Amino acid sequence: LINTEIANAKKGRPAHIFAKMNSMEDRMITEKLYEASQAGVQIDLIVRGFCCLRPGIPGVSENIRVRSIIGRFLEHSRVYAFADGQEDPSAFRYYISSADWMYRNLSNRVEAACPIEDPDAKRRIWELLDTVLRDQRKSWIMQPNGRYLRL
Structure with a gap:
């Protein structure tokens, strides 16, 4: 999926990755996201807990944004959206x-990911992602040095 976004970016087509999870530390995915950023893919990560990726580094990750939302409730949703060459979120x-992007989850556990085909479910997931990305009250934005600044 990330490779498809890279190919779309290289062709000048819309290329965007949105991902919401609790933690992000898998080295292979981190390296692939850096490659995607360098190809021009826009990447918005919503990571509640720790994130080993560093956004905003010129020539490496300038197209990656990492946001953390700390609220009253522990969030457990893990959702991913890929533009797939489309502008309209309903076509993503x-x-x-069940998995965060962590080595232990992806290599040592049985986890599942499933595509969402239902248009209403897609719309609801997009509304969730869009709402979180627009949040100005509880959002913290990761800086290139790994520190977070509150919006």
Whole structure:
């Protein structure tokens, strides 16, 4: 899926990755996201807990934004959206998953990810992602040095 976004960016087509999870530390995914950023893919990560990726580094990750939302409730949703060459969010490819992007989850556990095909479910997932990305009250934005600044 990330490779498809890279190919779309290289062709000048819309290329955007949205991902919401609790933690992000898998080295292979981090390296692939850096490659995607360098190809021009826009990447918005919503990571509640720790994130080993560093956004906003010129020449490496300038197209990646990492946001953390700390609220009253522990969020457990893991949702992913890929533009797949489309501008309209209703045409994006959506997935829900049991796994965070962590090595232990992806290599040592049985986890599941499934595509979302239902248009109403896609719309609801997009509304969730869009709402979180527009949040100005509880959002913290990761800086290139790994520190967070509150919006």
